């Protein structure tokens with residue numbers, strides 16, 4: 001099994017300035033789908049072909065994957081997909097802040113790395129600051145899609161998202177776990193898991209109108225939760 005990259009190591013803590021949409025996409029004003037931790041980017045490359053009226057940005061911390069994924073992205077027919085190297089926890093907030101209002105319309109985090117141990121909590125990709133940066137960039141009604149095959153990974157993500165009170169499940173889909181993927185192209189990990197007949201846990205959220213808590217407030221409440229599965233049932 002591949003080694004995970006430690007996002008807390010000093011190299012990955014250096015902020016990178018990600019290019020604005022004008023430098024990434026042929027038609028920069030189209031709505032953007034951001035996929036965080038996209039690996040080889042096959043899901044985004046497929047979505048870009050199917051949805052030419054969207055722009056698709058993948059970010060990934062493993063540089064060798066980015067090199068080949070972005071080569072394919074640059075060769076894509078519609079000029080509407082790019083894969084960039086960065087630590088999502090360090091370099092995305094500034095990029096999202098600089099976007100035009102309502103330009104970012106969908107964010108996905110799919111099968112993030114399984115950092116199980118509590119002492120590795122800070123290495124997990126969905127941290128309070130990143131969640132709130134996403135919530136700041138998304139207008140009411142816009143989507144956040146989370147999926148994983150590991151309950152111990154998805155439950156803390158769901159617990160954190162619900163603790164923020166910035167997102168609701170769609171009225172028409174209040175199920176705890178969605179049966180299907182709302183995106184029309186599965187990720188590499190998703191294909192692998194489904195082939196083994198293993199379960200996939202999926203949640204679709206929409207940004208609501210609630211004001212954002214402060215990062216420190218959410219951090220503090222998040223630290224107090226020992227068992228995210230319990231937090232979900234209370």
Ligand SMILES: C[S@@+](CC[C@H](N)C(=O)[O-])C[C@H]1O[C@@H](n2cnc3c(N)ncnc32)[C@H](O)[C@@H]1O
Pocket residue numbers: 005007036037038039040059060061062086087088089109110111112113114125187188189190
């Ligand atoms: C298990 S893989 C899943 C890849 C893909 N989403 C899929 O479903 O096939 C998780 C990916 O997230 C990336 N990742 C983890 N932490 C990250 C971070 N802080 N910033 C960007 N990418 C990250 C990892 O390098 C890895 O490629």
